[in-house]
Amino acid sequence: MILETNIARIFAALSTTNEAILYAKSPEELYRQVCQAAFSSGDFLATAIFLLEPGTNMLRFAAGFGEDILRLRRIDISILADTPEGSGVCGQAFRDRKVVVSNDFLNDQRSLAWREGASKAHVGAAAALPLSCNGNCVGVLLVTRHHAGSLDDQVVSLLQRMSANISYALDNFDHEAARKAGERTMRRLNRMFGALSATNEAILRAKTAQELYQFVCDAAVLGGKSLAAVVLLAEPDSDGLKPVAGTGEIVELIRKTRFSIDPDDIYGTGVCGNAFRTQKPCVNPDILDSPQGQPWQQVGRETGVVACVALPLVKAGKSVGVWMFFVGKSWAADEGIVTLLARMAENVSFALDNFERAEEKAKADEQRQRLARMFAALSATNEAIMRAKSRRELFDLVCAAAVRGAKFSSATIALAEPGSEFQRIVASDGPNGDEMRGLKLAITDSIPEGRGLTGTAFRTRQPCISNDFQTDERTRPWHKPARRSGLRASAALPLLNGDRAEGVIIFNSMEQGTFTPEFVELLQRLAQNVAFALENFDRADEKARAEKQKERLAGMFEALSATNEAIIRVKTRAELFELVCQAAVLGGMFASATIALVEPDGGLFRVAATKGLNQEQMKSRRFSTSADDPEGRGLSGVSFRTRKPCIANDFLADARTAHWHELAREDGTRSGAAFPLLKNGGKAIGVLLFLSREQGAFTDDLVELLARLAENVSFALDNFDRAEEKARTEEQKEQVTRMFAALSATNEAIMRAKSRVEMFELVCAAAVLGGKFTSTTIALAEPGQEFLRIAASKGQNSDRVRSTRFAISAERPEGRGLTGTASSCLARWPAAATRQRSRQHSIRASPQRFPSTSAVRNRKLSIPCRRTPKKRSTTPAAAAGNRRATFACRPATASCPGSSSARWRPGG
Secondary structure, eight states, X not given: OHHXXXXXXXXXXXXXXXXXXXXXXXXXXXXXXXXXXXXXXXTOSEEEEEEEOTTSSEEEEEEEEETTHHHHHHOOEESOTTSGGGSSHHHHHHHHTSOEEESSGGGOGGGGGGHHHHXXXXXXXXXXXXXXXXXXXEEEEEEEESSTTOOOHHHHHHHHHHHHHHHHHHHHHHHHHHHHHHHHXXXXXXXXXXXXXXXXXXXXXXXXXXXXXXXXXXXXXXXXXXXXXXXXXXOTTSSBEEEEEEEETTHHHHHTSOOBOOTTSGGGSSHHHHHHHHOSOEEESOTTTOGGGGGGHHHHXXXXXXXXXEEEEEETTEEEEEEEEEEOHHHHTOHHHHHHHHHHHHHHHHHHHHHHXXXXXXXXXXXXXXXXXXXXXXXXXXXXXXXXXXXXXXXXXXXXXXXXXXXXXXXXXXXXOTTOSBEEEEEEESTTHHHHHTXXXXXXXXXXXXXXXXXXXXXXXXXXXXXXXXXXXXXXXGHHXXXXXXXXXXXXXXXEETTEEEEEEEEEESSTTOOOHHXXXXXXXXXXXXXXXXXXXXXXXXXXXXXXXXXXXXXXXXXXXXXXXXXXXXXXHHHHHHHHHHHHTGGGOOSEEEEEEEOTTSSBEEEEEEESTTHHHHHTOOOBSOTTSXXXXXXXXXXXXXXXXXXXXXXXXXXXXXXXXXXXXXXTOOEEEEXXXXXXXXXXXXXXXXXXXXXXXXOHHHHHHHHXXXXXXXXXXXXXXXXXXXXXXXXXXXXXXXXXXXXXXXHHHHHHOSSHHHHHHHHHHHHHHHHOOSEEEEEEEOTTOSBEEEEEEESTTXXXXXXXXXXXXXXXXXXXXXXXXXXXXXXXXXXXXXXXXXXXXXXXXXXXXXXXXXXXXXXXXXXXXXXXXXXXXXXXXXXXXXXXXXXXXOSSOOOOTTOXXXXXXXXO
16 A cells, blocks of 8 residues: 555656646756656655766756755765765766666665765665756756665656656757757848948948948947957057957957967967968957967956957958957857858958058149148248247147148157256147157267157257158167057257257158158258247347346335335334335235244244235245254255355255245245345344245346345344333333332331231232332231231232132142242241241242342242241141231232242232
């Protein structure tokens, strides 16, 4: 009964499997449904399909279903008989192409490689069914069961039928794929015939070779549905292939890729190099895996391109380039497609021969037209010379006229630089004008850049011609850029100013042999006209410089006069500095005029005043007096240390101003001058700095006037010093007079007072009235207290003082000011007077003698401590009870040595 049930289940599995075969749309779907159907209906532990991995000897898990499927996903199965992994039922079934059964799997020697996992999964029996397609074994179907001996002959027979049905389904899938491939091939051929027709039409419509290349690429991609098509031409005197036309999404990336025709170059071993050398079509069906495609594999991965076809382009029997198609693998493997592509390339080569013949005729006509255009260019140049208002405009108009009239690829003017071996390109026009601006041209033959046409023409003052630029040894340093730009011929003619060469004018052509003797003669006339115009500009510039110098000196005389007037009128240094700087920048001669004074520590300058266009930038700049600092090595620092004028007429080239070169480029500074400001004609106290946006602005005459201006400012500063010294003396006298009055009033108050309180009040009032103090206060120490008691206070700030707390202990913030420090002196000084009336001791904050002139000037008042009698109690409480403090506050702050008065403004 059990056997009949097993057979019934196997028949059910076979039926379900056949149903899955009928409905499956692809091999992958077939594998998945067969495994699920067999497991669901056949009482199997697991069902799995393993397929042969291409290029290896291993069977890999493809689909499966059941309890043991996780283990089966991880196992390795080989088809080689001499390996443990190839000795099992799967490897044997694959090799023998028949069902292999193991009814005692755990004890079968063939299962040794997987026994541990099979034991855990309780596999009792297993069978492997070979799967074939078109007579070739492609994989196996593995089924496992729990019970050993459960796979009898009848079950095996049913499994064989299941294997045959699956193989039949695989054959059908392969036949269907072949049918579809045939249909795709026909569609490809139809597309390529359309591309061939479109290519022939493009050949008929194209007017130039370049237009032909682009048309045929468009036709191949748009009509033939290629991924991309590119035409590469051999570069003259080079092994490289240069993309000149292309169509498709990946064309820009292909243009950046390197191609060569040199077989010894890794970039010349691909299909392009082989097609160019053999003049035969070359195919690479797998760029990503082929050795010849190695240099382009990265590009292939980025673009998704997998195959390509290269076809030679031949002109007059000689390879001139390659037409390259990027296609899918199936297209590259189709010989019919490759044959059609080769026909297209042959048609393009025939069109190139026709263009060659047409170009020969056109070249002769072009030479005649060039002479006519050169006459027109000469006329346009003469007109430009008459209209130009400056050298720059002249150079630009001449170059533009020459290019427009004679159709040069570029016309360039280069001038010699004073003190330099190289020429500076001042104007360049034409298609290759920008490239000419980047070339290095020298006037000396000691370096390669000076042995070419321009250097020779400059030195010999004669025209220098090269009608085959890329083979001329004189032009070797420029062969590479010439090949890149297509330059074929060049002429350099000197620009003379009398007998002196000032520069050269260079004409470049894309056509070899352009500069015939007749042509060169016309170019010489053009160069002579330009040289004549330069002489006229020199004369005009000399006249303008003389006029400008007169205006500059007149402006400086005006500024000097205004400065002298300012010195007479101003009341303060700040006003003087502002007026001097303002007067100096009148007329726009200077971008800025700045007065900087040295800080008290002598290390840095402080900008006291600045005017002009760059005044905001000057306010934020740092200047030092020390040569050890980068900021101290410039004009200001040198002038300060040497006490002499310091001039830089080429600011950006002066090593002393290197720290400010970047800032100078931003604000347009091109020259500068610094003049010292001296005190009493000796010690430097600052500098007067002028910056100009004009190179060479500080002539000897101008420097002399500016030096006089700086001397006048120094004289004015000396006058201010003398006036301030006089004012300080007068103020000192007034202070002494007030202090005598205060002393007299205080003595009178002491004699009239009837009590301590009255005495304190009278003394404070007398001191305020006589000494003009803002407040005078007497504070007494209380026994056992850390704070002083205000006994009396007079003056306009007396109310504020009365509300202030004063301590005698330095441990409190209120005891670290003047009063606390003065009170603490009593504890350190021994008694020296025995005529004290009581045990109270006074410490006066006001000085016992009048301060010296220097002390008044520096606003510093010392607070002496009077000696106290000996044998007094030294306990803190007693000391506190025997102290009182008298202090007076004035608008000018006083300080006590060793104390901090930051917290107390009224007198604390």
